[in-house]
Amino acid sequence: MSWSDMQPLLWQATLETVQMVGWSALFTVLIGLPIGLLLVLTDRGGLLANTPANKALGTVVNVGRSLPFIILLIAITPFTRGIVGTTIGVDAAIVPLAVGAVPFFARLVETAVREVDRGLIEASAAMGASHLTTVRKVLLPESLPALVSGLTTTVIALVGYSAMAGAIGGGGLGDLAIRYGYQRFENGLMIATVVLLIVLVQIVQWLGDFAAKRLAHR
Amino acid sequence: MIEIKNLTKVYPARDRPVTALDGVDLSVAAGEVYGVVGQSGAGKSTLIRCVNLLERPTSGTVTVAGRELTALSGRQLRAERRRIGMVFQHFNLLSSRTARENVELPLEIEGRLTRRERRAKADELLDVVGLADRAGAHPAQLSGGQKQRVGIARALAAEPHVLLSDEATSALDPETTRSVLKLLKEVNERLGVTVLLITHEMEVVKAVCDSAALMREGRIAESGTIAELLTREHSELARELFQLGPAPEASGQPDTTVLDVTFHGDSTAQPLVSQLARTYSVDVTILGAAIETVNGQTVGRMRIGLPGRFEENVVPIGFLRERGLNVEVVAADVAAGGTGHSLEEVAS
Numbered sequence: 001m002s003w004s005d006m007q008p009l010l011w012q013a014t015l016e017t018v019q020m021v022g023w024s025a026l027f028t029v030l031i032g033l034p035i036g037l038l039l040v041l042t043d044r045g046g047l048l049a050n051t052p053a054n055k056a057l058g059t060v061v062n063v064g065r066s067l068p069f070i071i072l073l074i075a076i077t078p079f080t081r082g083i084v085g086t087t088i089g090v091d092a093a094i095v096p097l098a099v100g101a102v103p104f105f106a107r108l109v110e111t112a113v114r115e116v117d118r119g120l121i122e123a124s125a126a127m128g129a130s131h132l133t134t135v136r137k138v139l140l141p142e143s144l145p146a147l148v149s150g151l152t153t154t155v156i157a158l159v160g161y162s163a164m165a166g167a168i169g170g171g172g173l174g175d176l177a178i179r180y181g182y183q184r185f186e187n188g189l190m191i192a193t194v195v196l197l198i199v200l201v202q203i204v205q206w207l208g209d210f211a212a213k214r215l216a217h218r
Numbered sequence: 219m220i221e222i223k224n225l226t227k228v229y230p231a232r233d234r235p236v237t238a239l240d241g242v243d244l245s246v247a248a249g250e251v252y253g254v255v256g257q258s259g260a261g262k263s264t265l266i267r268c269v270n271l272l273e274r275p276t277s278g279t280v281t282v283a284g285r286e287l288t289a290l291s292g293r294q295l296r297a298e299r300r301r302i303g304m305v306f307q308h309f310n311l312l313s314s315r316t317a318r319e320n321v322e323l324p325l326e327i328e329g330r331l332t333r334r335e336r337r338a339k340a341d342e343l344l345d346v347v348g349l350a351d352r353a354g355a356h357p358a359q360l361s362g363g364q365k366q367r368v369g370i371a372r373a374l375a376a377e378p379h380v381l382l383s384d385e386a387t388s389a390l391d392p393e394t395t396r397s398v399l400k401l402l403k404e405v406n407e408r409l410g411v412t413v414l415l416i417t418h419e420m421e422v423v424k425a426v427c428d429s430a431a432l433m434r435e436g437r438i439a440e441s442g443t444i445a446e447l448l449t450r451e452h453s454e455l456a457r458e459l460f461q462l463g464p465a466p467e468a469s470g471q472p473d474t475t476v477l478d479v480t481f482h483g484d485s486t487a488q489p490l491v492s493q494l495a496r497t498y499s500v501d502v503t504i505l506g507a508a509i510e511t512v513n514g515q516t517v518g519r520m521r522i523g524l525p526g527r528f529e530e531n532v533v534p535i536g537f538l539r540e541r542g543l544n545v546e547v548v549a550a551d552v553a554a555g556g557t558g559h560s561l562e563e564v565a566s
Contacts, residue, residue: 117308129296217313217356
């Protein structure tokens with residue numbers, strides 16, 4: 001296979017990977033951030049301390065965390081069909097990717113938010129802030145650098161997961177490497193996808209580190 | 219301005235509940251600086267955190283500026299808290315915000331001013347605390363004293379009528395402590411803000427307080443204005459405020475009555491030792507003396523020895539008391555008892 005044959009394949013696959021990772025990362029933040037926050041807020045001594053709710057939420061998150069992604073991908077196909085109407089393709093891959101990454105990200109959010117000094121929460125309450133205001137003005141801004149680092153880790157994990165999405169026709173670089181590189185012994189293409197994946201992960205890490213550094217004022 | 223009535227706080231614990239506050243009554247007048255002193259574990263931190271209900275008391279009432287906080291709903295309480303500023307030992311500034319943005323935070327929470335007005339107000343307050351040139355700095359770039367100044371500016375932003383100070387100077391070095399205390403006093407005098415502070419340092423009370431209370435084991439052991447405390451006999455606070463060292467062993471000085479004489483205000487000027495010596499022809503020995511300024515008032519304390527047993531010195535002691543001096547008998551020989559210990563009961 002010549003370079004001119006590979007180029008459109010690689011370009012197409014890179015786009016698919018970016019698409020899958022990008023959309024699933026967005027949904028992961030939208031769903032995982034509130035869950036991570038609730039894990040902290042409902043914990044003992046938290047603003048919304050509620051032990052049963054905390055235990056229940058923690059269990060759900062742990063169940064999600066303990067499922068291997070390849071199993072999750074297949075296990076939730078009815079759910080995927082219910083949301084996007086199909087179980088194959090890039091759109092269908094976004095659902096299991098987000099479902100797999102939400103519990104992972106939620107735990108990272110929990111750790112980040114828990115790091116915020118209790119004194120700041122107290123100061124906020126003393127200023128007459130409501131719980132919502134405390135979350136918005138204190139907890140989130142103060143944990144932002146750690147949240148960005150957590151998001152970086154999550155996005156890189158999603159790049160890895162997305163390789164498995166090829167199993168349901170999700171496409172992307174991982175799928176390309178398996179179909180051409182592994183099954184058809186196209187070593188050139190295999191190396192090219194690996195290099196592209198490394199570059200992609202490096203770019204994400206570098207952007208994430210840069211953003212986290214700019215946001216931290218310690 | 220602050221009325222605390224029969225406040226109790228019990229922390230439930232599995233084996234034995236801990237009583238942090240045990241029926242505390244406290245009254246802070248408008249415009250004064252009130253200091254609560256006590257050792258760690260005495261309950262003073264719980265007390266100040268009960269004033270703005272960061273800590274819910276088990277029973278009792280807290281009334282600030284005429285509003286009974288303990289009877290308010292969540293929303294009403296939040297509104298009242300905006301009028302009570304608080305300064306913390308560890309500053310509790312947001313590291314993600316600049317000094318100016320930290321001062322703006324209570325104004326954002328209040329939501330009354332526009333962005334431009336908030337900024338102007340924050341700059342004005344930073345100027346009051348002497349940090350106008352550091353408005354754009356993040357807390358990590360500020361020294362401890364500067365952080366606490368930002369903390370004070372933040373506490374004043376919403377124009378509170380009360381300022382609570384929770385060991386505000388305990389994390390600072392002595393010199394910075396003095397300058398921060400001076401700032402608190404200025405704030406109190408210039409803006410008329412009532413200040414309730416808790417501290418374990420007597421120096422803080424000596425420097426800024428108009429009134430003080432001593433806390434021990436969850437109770438107020440003693441309280442009053444500084445002037446009252448200094449004239450009160452056997453006041454522990456006054457003695458702590460004004461230390462002359464431990465009471466001497468009576469047995470070491472046979473036939474001597476040792477007195478601690480406290481004088482304040484006008485009586486400072488009176489030549490009491492020479493008067494005493496002339497009037498009663500006694501040889502007064504000065505064992506120790508100190509003159510200090512307590513909250514702007516000159517106060518002196520002198521430890522003197524009079525020859526003879528306590529009974530022989532009843533008349534000179536009466537003379538001193540007549541002059542408006544606070545006299546405490548630290549040590550004396552008693553003719554009958556002979557135990558020779560501190561004779562405060564006999565003297566009073």
